[in-house]
Amino acid sequence: MKYFATTAAAALLLALAGCGQTQQKNEANQAAAPPSAAGQNEIWWKEAVVYQVYPRSYKDSNGDGVGDLRGLISKLDYIKSLGVNVIWLNPIYGSPNDDNGYDISDYRAIMKDFGTMADFDALLKGMHQRGLKVVLDLVVNHSSDEHEWFKQSRSARTSPYRDYYHWWPEEKGVPNKRQSFFDVKGDAWAYDAATKAYYLHYFSRKQPDLNWENPKLRQEIYSMMRFWFDKGIDGFRMDVIPFISKDTTFPPIPAKYKGDFGRFYANGPHLHEYLREMHREVLSKYNVLSVAEGAGVTQADALEFVDPARKELNMLYHFDGMGVGLVPGNKYRMRAPGPYSLLEFKDVYTKWDKIFAEKGWGTVYLGNHDQPRMTTRWGDDRPAFRAASSKLLTTFLLTMRGTPYYYGGDELGMTNIRFDKIDDYRDIETRNMYKQLQAEGGNLSQFVEAQKLTGRDNGRTPFQWDATANAGFTSGTPWLKINPNYAQINAAAEEKDSASVLNYFRRATAARRQHKVLVYGQYALLDAANPHVYAYTRTLGPEKALVVLNFTSEKHDWALPTGLALGGAPWLNNYPTFTPAAALALQPWQALVLPLR
Numbered sequence: 001m002k003y004f005a006t007t008a009a010a011a012l013l014l015a016l017a018g019c020g021q022t023q024q025k026n027e028a029n030q031a032a033a034p035p036s037a038a039g040q041n042e043i044w045w046k047e048a049v050v051y052q053v054y055p056r057s058y059k060d061s062n063g064d065g066v067g068d069l070r071g072l073i074s075k076l077d078y079i080k081s082l083g084v085n086v087i088w089l090n091p092i093y094g095s096p097n098d099d100n101g102y103d104i105s106d107y108r109a110i111m112k113d114f115g116t117m118a119d120f121d122a123l124l125k126g127m128h129q130r131g132l133k134v135v136l137d138l139v140v141n142h143s144s145d146e147h148e149w150f151k152q153s154r155s156a157r158t159s160p161y162r163d164y165y166h167w168w169p170e171e172k173g174v175p176n177k178r179q180s181f182f183d184v185k186g187d188a189w190a191y192d193a194a195t196k197a198y199y200l201h202y203f204s205r206k207q208p209d210l211n212w213e214n215p216k217l218r219q220e221i222y223s224m225m226r227f228w229f230d231k232g233i234d235g236f237r238m239d240v241i242p243f244i245s246k247d248t249t250f251p252p253i254p255a256k257y258k259g260d261f262g263r264f265y266a267n268g269p270h271l272h273e274y275l276r277e278m279h280r281e282v283l284s285k286y287n288v289l290s291v292a293e294g295a296g297v298t299q300a301d302a303l304e305f306v307d308p309a310r311k312e313l314n315m316l317y318h319f320d321g322m323g324v325g326l327v328p329g330n331k332y333r334m335r336a337p338g339p340y341s342l343l344e345f346k347d348v349y350t351k352w353d354k355i356f357a358e359k360g361w362g363t364v365y366l367g368n369h370d371q372p373r374m375t376t377r378w379g380d381d382r383p384a385f386r387a388a389s390s391k392l393l394t395t396f397l398l399t400m401r402g403t404p405y406y407y408g409g410d411e412l413g414m415t416n417i418r419f420d421k422i423d424d425y426r427d428i429e430t431r432n433m434y435k436q437l438q439a440e441g442g443n444l445s446q447f448v449e450a451q452k453l454t455g456r457d458n459g460r461t462p463f464q465w466d467a468t469a470n471a472g473f474t475s476g477t478p479w480l481k482i483n484p485n486y487a488q489i490n491a492a493a494e495e496k497d498s499a500s501v502l503n504y505f506r507r508a509t510a511a512r513r514q515h516k517v518l519v520y521g522q523y524a525l526l527d528a529a530n531p532h533v534y535a536y537t538r539t540l541g542p543e544k545a546l547v548v549l550n551f552t553s554e555k556h557d558w559a560l561p562t563g564l565a566l567g568g569a570p571w572l573n574n575y576p577t578f579t580p581a582a583a584l585a586l587q588p589w590q591a592l593v594l595p596l597r
């Protein structure tokens with residue numbers, strides 16, 4: 001199964017929990033008074049542009065080849081200059097790094113590779129001084145098997161921590177099959193001889209699933225969340241949060257199951273009860289952003305997470321967009337996505353916009369650390385079209401309703417590295433799928449070929465700062481190879497070029513800040529059947545804008561629909577000139593944002 005293609009001694013724990021320590025409460029994120037007359041429509045996280053930083057690959061300060069918090073601190077002025085206002089950091093906690101930090105061994109410590117808690121405090125201060133908010137990753141479906149809870153849990157069936165995880169005693173027989181995303185054998189049950197029982201791990205064997213049925217576990221999580229909020233962080237991105245509730249009888253999964261993991265693996269009977277409890281116990285006490293990684297969330301379920309009246313979460317991000325052009329049930333992503341259908345793309349984003357038309361709030365993203373680079377996947381990364389298509393995708397992200405989640409490096413138009421050899425990959429997913437396929441006698445060269453487009457490490461290669469050795473990322477040996485195109489594609493070069501992808505991104509964030517219609521305006525799709533051009537209007541009271549995006553590497557004319565009258569110079573245009581006309585002559589990957597009268 002490919003991860004989300006289509007588609008983790010009482011005294012010791014008290015110490016770990018930081019009991020007895022006095023927390024300095026940060027005032028910035030304390031719950032504001034109930035919404036004022038401004039109401040639902042003016043909330044900071046709705047107006048935010050979230051910039052995602054993969055800390056491991058951002059900037060190394062000490063030459064060990066791994067990005068770190070001090071490195072990130074040295075780049076805060078750069079991030080501020082982008083015009084973004086929220087930074088989401090992938091996990092920075094204590095971890096043995098089986099899955100690059102998504103396997104947490106200490107929720108209240110900083111990963112050694114990344115620095116110290118003093119570094120984190122300095123980072124938080126540096127961000128807040130610049131008016132940047134910080135969102136951390138909350139990984140609580142699973143911990144690391146090296147977490148003290150799991151060590152205790154596996155030590156004896158009578159351990160007070162036994163029920164922090166899902167155990168299946170061998171005398172009940174072999175548990176019903178559950179597929180693991182990262183296991184070499186694809187088996188989500190691992191047998192543990194010490195206590196003669198199986199434990200559940202949806203991800204790797206080193207990522208045992210936490211048992212949310214246990215109220216003590218839930219309180220531990222809420223206390224940990226408060227620890228970070230009391231430090232002053234501004235929100236959490238919640239990793240695979242729909243997975244926290246499961247049918248713990250683990251019934252057999254029907255033979256007809258077709259990769260519909262959402263129904264059988266996630267969205268368990270108590271999910272919304274837990275989210276409401278989390279809101280009551282934690283989120284409601286702070287003025288913070290909460291966003292679910294909506295793994296397995298369908299269009300029909302979405303509002304259950306984010307309808308404000310339900311008091312659960314602010315936002316979620318869905319996977320329907322990422323599935324466009326993928327072959328369903330494509331085990332191991334053996335087949336790379338080919339050219340995708342713009343009609344399908346438009347349909348997905350239009351349907352998701354509609355869900356939040358009256359209540360709730362959406363998100364939009366085209367890449368992250370689990371996906372290929374957006375320019376390679378959704379644009380055209382050949383030299384002639386790379387910059388234009390990157391800018392077009394940026395335009396799309398910053399002109400849709402819903403909060404944009406923009407992946408660090410995309411503002412340079414970074415592209416997939418396309419490794420030729422399996423040994424170049426560091427990602428547990430790619431490496432273990434390869435081993436599984438090898439054991440099955442599958443077509444390994446086809447797999448390596450497909451990974452060039454789909455593999456997660458494509459989105460994780462180090463940030464390309466400049467044209468010096470190792471792209472200015474590290475003075476040591478980078479943990480993952482750097483894309484050789486850094487000589488041309490890098491931040492220093494793009495700083496100097498007013499027409500660069502980087503400077504276009506800055507103009508795009510400025511446009512969204514300046515024109516609230518781009519944030520709150522109603523969205524209406526135009527020319528739905530056009531297979532080349534994605535066009536829509538955004539309307540907020542008297543303000544109206546037209547967005548026209550030529551999603552192809554060819555020129556296309558696009559006739560202005562009757563009744564629409566252009567109202568001045570483009571707010572955004574990724575080409576140097578624009579001639580108003582009844583039929584707009586669009587250049588390859590041209591993107592226009594035009595005010596309407």
Ligand code: NOJ
Pocket residue numbers: 099102139203239240293369370
């Ligand atoms: C989702 C994260 O985005 C991904 O990187 C990770 O491997 C899994 N969840 C498991 O935590």
